[in-house]
Structures are given as structure tokens and as C-alpha cells.
Amino acid sequence: MPDSGDVQPVRGADTGDSQVRVYAVAPRENADPDEIVDGFLEAMTSDDPGFATARKYLTKKAAQSWKPEESITVLTTAPDREQADRNADPENQGRAFPLSGRKIATVDARHAYQPNSPTEYLQSIHVVQQPSANGKGKEWRIDGLPPGLVLGExxxxxxxxxxxxxxxxxxxxxxxxxxxYIRQRQDPVTRMDPVTQTVKALLEGPTNWLKPAVDSQFPSGTELKAGVTTLTTDDQSTLRVPLNHKADRAGGEACRRMAAQLLFTLGDLTSVRVEQVELLGSGGQSLCRLGKGQALEFAAVGNTDREEHPYFVDEHDKLMMLLVGDKQADAPVEVPGPFGKGTVPLRSVAVDRGETRAAGVGKSGRELFVSSITTEQDPLPPVLTSRAARPADRLSAPSWDGRGDLWVADRDPAAPQLWMVPDGTGHPVKVRTPWLGDDARIESLRVSADGVRIALVVTRGEHTTLQIGRIQRQTTGEEPVVSVLDLQPAAPRMESVTAVSWAGPSRLVVVGKEAGGVQQIRYLQTDGSTSATSVLPGLNGVTSVTAPHKDTAPVVADSGDDGIVRLAPGTNWRPVIKKGFSPVYPG
Structure with missing residues (x-):
């Protein structure tokens, strides 16, 4: 228990229960306007097929024009419905019910989650009287409403x-x-189960943000065969996916890559085990088959069976490797080469994905070195040098992508710049960053294994935020043109971010504070979304954190007074090394 410091209130959140189901209830006869609005808001949270019950609260015209599948507005809690102003619509004898809340995200028609800092949400639902179904009176129904679905988190x-x-x-x-994001259960509009929804979403193509940097191997216009709403595996865990005529000519390597996209995508679904995918043409003919093992050649991180090791810089500024098995004692091991011998004292470090080389920023923060960590060698000249006067304004900690390219930021106020060093030894390339002006400074960075996304801790004024940038490469001339574009917030509800690390293909582990809150460590998706189980156990004074690509190895952090600590799955934080800093997994 802490024995000093201020007491700060922490607001709990209703995380919901994914096992709970809401069944929509039709409006009762002679229901008053308040009941109509409340009933409709409740019906929007159900799995009712086609939202048929929710549409019973709408006028015929409104029911036909309402498109719940086109967008979702996510609020911190269910929308607050205020009392209607009875005098607001005297001409039509209608009533407008204000809806309010704190908007935190939207989900578009391509299922992409787009977060924002909590902002005020103000809309309204308008109700009017219309002839009842039996023609003997009038009933209240909704004729004006916000677009799409409006849901609490x-x-x-x-x-x-x-x-x-x-x-x-x-x-x-x-x-x-x-x-x-897809429905947990059957989609009310398409009637597709989660597996089929996922395949459909894949065939629709990448989200708008990622689209400029990726390609889909599925021919344009490829869809599931008409009428397919359920996809199930056979007793050999093979999933057969029937496609329309657009895919009929796909074969060979293109078809293998299509199947690989499906296998990786379905691998995230715990509800189904898919060991092999078979693509079927419009006539039911087999286009190709691919097994899960064969698809691994396309993984961003190769040799997924290899154990990942964390590294850190010890009290003597030397690079050390940690052994962090669950049952064996934690022990630092000196790596070969000038980094392990202390010939080049280190300020920060990054180890490449193959764990054969390391990049280190020297003690002064001015120079970036690259060295083998598997064989002995003499120190090499620096691959990059900063001219900033203060050490804190010089080079950030470096990061490797899965292509073998090395990334680092020069924080010199006179010439802030993001650099990419091809293969870690090539001529440094100035990365185009149109957003990096006088008011922005890159504090730290981490590049994804696929080399397409970069997590950036950026300071503007008094705020330090986490942003995800899209990496785009062009090779039009002798020197490659590399850009980081379209920054989007990855932790919009955090007032300040201290550290970040990749923790898988699209997940980050982030250290930061929400407004009025205490420091916390939590998992976040790269789209800025979170889950009920995303918060890690508390830890004081965390200055850096690192996570493995697979969640079977522990998270490792630098916690100030406690030194290097680890968090194995299902346990609490455990001290590893009392004196050390800059813990990193490969990447």
C-alpha cells in the first residue's frame, strides 16, 4: 500500500457482459411518446433480425429510410433521453426528445472503428401521431432520428x-x-454468422485508412456466392468458401495468397478452428487449397515457434539478454559484440526481429550505432548523428521493422526529423512527415513488424499523445521515398502517454494517464478501441514498457525504483533486475 501521495478518485466503468442478450419488445398499444423513444433506444441494442422490432417504433417512411448497418455512434454510456418540449412543434403536433452523451467513436460501413477524444453528443428523436393500425385512433411513432445505431460503449x-x-x-x-468490428452473434441485417461476416468484411477490402499501403489478392468485385450466410468447417477443420464468378479465373500463386489472407483472418476467431481453406468458384469447382502451416511464409514475423527474448541496458550501460522462463530463475546474459562488452556505452537500444543485430543510441544521445549481437566484432562508425545541443533533444530510442529497416527520430528543435536506415546499414533516408512542424516533437516510436504502421508518442504543447501513422514507400528514383501519413489517435482518452510497445499484429501496450486519473498500463487496438480486460495490474513510476509478439511471454517494464520487472500471463508484476533500463523485445 502507498504511504504517501494524494488520494485520487477513479471512476469505474460498466463494461457490460458479452453473454447477456437483449430481446426487443414491440410498442404496446396507446404507448405515450416517452415509451416510444425509450423502447426504440432499447431495441437498437438487440439482435432482432433486420431490427424488425425497432422499426415498429418508426413511421413507415422512417422505417424504410433508416439504415442501421451504415454507421454506429459509440457513446461512453447509453444516450440520455431528456423530456420533450411540448411546445417545440405546435404545427405538426409532434415532440422532439433531445438525446445527449459523450461521443467516443464511430464505426463506418466498412466496420472501421474511428475513435475521438470524448466530445459532446447532441441529437434528437422526433415523434408524431399517425393513424393506428386498426384505424380507430392515433398512435405515436418516430419520424426523425439520428443516422445508424447509437449505442453506449x-x-x-x-x-x-x-x-x-x-x-x-x-x-x-x-x-x-x-x-x-463485427457482430458477436448473427448479424441482424445480413443474417450471417460471425465467420461469414468476417469473410465478407475481408472481401470488401481494406479500411479506408490502410488502403493506400496494402493490396488484396482477391479480384475486384469478389464476393461470397449469393445466399451464403453460414460457413462451417468439416471434420478435418477445412473451411470451404464459395465465391462468385469474379474469382473463377484465380489460380496458382494468386489463389494461394487469397487463401492465406483468409487463414490469417480466421485465425483470430476463437469460435472456429480452421486448419485449411479451400476456395470454390461460382460453379462449386475447387480453385485452390492452403493449410495453416503453408500460410506462415507470409507472416510478418517469421519462425513463430522461436522463443522471443527481452533485452535491457544494465547499470554499466551494456546490452544484456534476459531469460524469463516461468520456472527458471531470471538471469541476465551478456551478448557478444561491442554493446555487450561495454565498448559502446548505451542510452537506448533496439534488437532486430531475427535477434542477430542491435541498434543502440550512445550514452550522449548523439550517435546511432548498429552491431552484431551473435558474434564478436569491433565497433563500427555511427550510421546517424544528431547535432542537437541537449542530450534530451537528440536521438530517440530506435526501432526495427520486419523488413530489417531501422527507424529513429532526431528530436533536435532546430531540425526535427524522422529517419529510416535501409537494412540498418544503408544511407539514412529522410522520412516525409508533413505533420511534423514547429509545434510537434516525436518523443519515441515503435514500428510494426509488417513495416506498414508506426506508433508515435508525439508532444504538442503540453499534451503528449499516441498516434498511429501509415508508412508508404515509393521507389521511383535511385533513393526510396518513404512517408508517414494520416496520423490517427490510438489513445484518445489518455491525457498523456509515457511509453508504448507493439504487442501483436494490431495491439499495443500503452503507459499513460486519463484526465484526472493515475498512471495505468493497458492494451489498446491500433484503431484506438479497447476491451473490458485491457487494463494490466498497476505499477508505479513506469518509464518504458515492452511486449512480445505472442502473448505467451511476459510483458517487461522499467519501473524506476523497482528496476526491470516482468508480468507473465495470469500473474502479477515480479522484479527481475534491480538496476537497468530500456527493456525491449525484438522490434
Whole structure:
């Protein structure tokens, strides 16, 4: 228990229960306007086929024009329905009921979650009287309402779940995760089960944000065969996917890559085990088959069976590797080369995905070095140098992508710049960052294994936020043109962010504070969404954090006074090394 410091209130959240189901109830006879509005808001949270019951609360015209599948507005809690102003619509004898709340995100027609800092939400539902079905009187019905669905976060997470679609990085053989939200159960509009919804979402193509940097191998216009609403595996865990005529000519390598996209995408669904995919043409003919093992050649992180090791810089500024098995004692191991020997004292470090090389920023923060960590060698000249006067304004901690390219930010106020070093040893390339002006500074960065996305901790004024940028590469001339574009917030509800690490294909582990809150460590999707189980156990004074690509290994953090600590799955934080800093997994 802490024995000093201020007491701060922490607001709990209703996380909802994914096992709870809401069944819509039709409006009762002679229901008053308040009941009509409340009943409709409740019916929007149900799985009612076609939202048929919800439409019973609408006038015929409104029922025909309402498109619940086109968008979802997510509020912190269910929308607050205020009392109507009876004098607001005297001419039509209608009533307008204001709806309010705090908007935190929208989900578009392509299922993409788009977060925002909580903002005020103000809309209204308008009701009028119309002749009742029996013609003997009048009944209240809704003739004006907000577009799409309007749900509180608890209802949204109860009805929807995040899945990763996979596409190929443009011109590359590695797949890239593209998170979207699908219904937990059967979709009310399409009547598709979650597996079929996921396949349909994949065939629709990448989300608008990711689209410029990835390719889909499915021919344009490819859809599921008409009428398919359920996809199930056979006793060999093979999933047969019938497609329309657009896919009939697909074969060979293109078909294998299509099947690989499906296998990676379906691998995130715990409700189905798919070991093999068979694509079927419009006539039922087999186009190709691919097994899960064969698809691994397209994974962003190769050799997924290999154990990942965390590394850190010890009190003597040397690079050390940690052994963090569940049953064996934690022990640091000195790595070969100048980083392990202390010939090049380190300030920060990054280890490549194959764990053969490391990049280190020297103690002064001015120079970036690259060295082998598997064989002995003499120190090499720096690959990049900063001219900033203060150490804190020089080079950030570096990061490797899965292509073997090295990334680092120069935080020099006179010339802020993001750099990419091809293969870690090539001529440094200035990354185009049109958003990096006088008011922005990159504090730290982490590049995804696929090399298509970059997590950036950016300071503007007094705010330090987490942004995700899309990496685009062009090779029109002798020197490649690399850009980081379209930054989007990944932790919009956090007032300040201290550290970030990738924790899988589309998940991040983030250290930061919400407004008025205390420091917390939590998992976030790259689209900024979260879940009820995303908060990790509390830990004081965290300055850096790192997570493995697979969640079977522990999260490792630098907690100030406690030194290097680890968090194995299902346990609490455990001290590893009392004196050390800059813990990193490969990447």
C-alpha cells in the first residue's frame, strides 16, 4: 500500500457482459411518446433480425429510410433521453426528445472503428401521431432520428467484437492486420454468422485508412456466392468458401495468397478452428487449397515457434539478454559484440526481429550505432548523428521493422526529423512527415513488424499523445521515398502517454494517464478501441514498457525504483533486475 501521495478518485466503468442478450419488445398499444423513444433506444441494442422490432417504433417512411448497418455512434454510456418540449412543434403536433452523451467513436460501413477524444453528443428523436393500425385512433411513432445505431460503449462491446482482416503490404509478401468490428452473434441485417461476416468484411477490402499501403489478392468485385450466410468447417477443420464468378479465373500463386489472407483472418476467431481453406468458384469447382502451416511464409514475423527474448541496458550501460522462463530463475546474459562488452556505452537500444543485430543510441544521445549481437566484432562508425545541443533533444530510442529497416527520430528543435536506415546499414533516408512542424516533437516510436504502421508518442504543447501513422514507400528514383501519413489517435482518452510497445499484429501496450486519473498500463487496438480486460495490474513510476509478439511471454517494464520487472500471463508484476533500463523485445 502507498504511504504517501494524494488520494485520487477513479471512476469505474460498466463494461457490460458479452453473454447477456437483449430481446426487443414491440410498442404496446396507446404507448405515450416517452415509451416510444425509450423502447426504440432499447431495441437498437438487440439482435432482432433486420431490427424488425425497432422499426415498429418508426413511421413507415422512417422505417424504410433508416439504415442501421451504415454507421454506429459509440457513446461512453447509453444516450440520455431528456423530456420533450411540448411546445417545440405546435404545427405538426409532434415532440422532439433531445438525446445527449459523450461521443467516443464511430464505426463506418466498412466496420472501421474511428475513435475521438470524448466530445459532446447532441441529437434528437422526433415523434408524431399517425393513424393506428386498426384505424380507430392515433398512435405515436418516430419520424426523425439520428443516422445508424447509437449505442453506449457497454452495449457496443456486448454486441460487437474486434477481428483482424489481413492484406498484403503493397509489393511485399508480408500480411498486415486491419482491425474491424463485427457482430458477436448473427448479424441482424445480413443474417450471417460471425465467420461469414468476417469473410465478407475481408472481401470488401481494406479500411479506408490502410488502403493506400496494402493490396488484396482477391479480384475486384469478389464476393461470397449469393445466399451464403453460414460457413462451417468439416471434420478435418477445412473451411470451404464459395465465391462468385469474379474469382473463377484465380489460380496458382494468386489463389494461394487469397487463401492465406483468409487463414490469417480466421485465425483470430476463437469460435472456429480452421486448419485449411479451400476456395470454390461460382460453379462449386475447387480453385485452390492452403493449410495453416503453408500460410506462415507470409507472416510478418517469421519462425513463430522461436522463443522471443527481452533485452535491457544494465547499470554499466551494456546490452544484456534476459531469460524469463516461468520456472527458471531470471538471469541476465551478456551478448557478444561491442554493446555487450561495454565498448559502446548505451542510452537506448533496439534488437532486430531475427535477434542477430542491435541498434543502440550512445550514452550522449548523439550517435546511432548498429552491431552484431551473435558474434564478436569491433565497433563500427555511427550510421546517424544528431547535432542537437541537449542530450534530451537528440536521438530517440530506435526501432526495427520486419523488413530489417531501422527507424529513429532526431528530436533536435532546430531540425526535427524522422529517419529510416535501409537494412540498418544503408544511407539514412529522410522520412516525409508533413505533420511534423514547429509545434510537434516525436518523443519515441515503435514500428510494426509488417513495416506498414508506426506508433508515435508525439508532444504538442503540453499534451503528449499516441498516434498511429501509415508508412508508404515509393521507389521511383535511385533513393526510396518513404512517408508517414494520416496520423490517427490510438489513445484518445489518455491525457498523456509515457511509453508504448507493439504487442501483436494490431495491439499495443500503452503507459499513460486519463484526465484526472493515475498512471495505468493497458492494451489498446491500433484503431484506438479497447476491451473490458485491457487494463494490466498497476505499477508505479513506469518509464518504458515492452511486449512480445505472442502473448505467451511476459510483458517487461522499467519501473524506476523497482528496476526491470516482468508480468507473465495470469500473474502479477515480479522484479527481475534491480538496476537497468530500456527493456525491449525484438522490434
Amino acid at each position: 457497454a452495449d457496443f462491446l456486448r454486441n460487437y467484437r474486434s477481428v483482424n482482416k489481413y492484406y498484403f503490404a503493397s509489393g511485399e509478401d508480408q500480411v498486415v492486420a486491419d482491425p474491424v
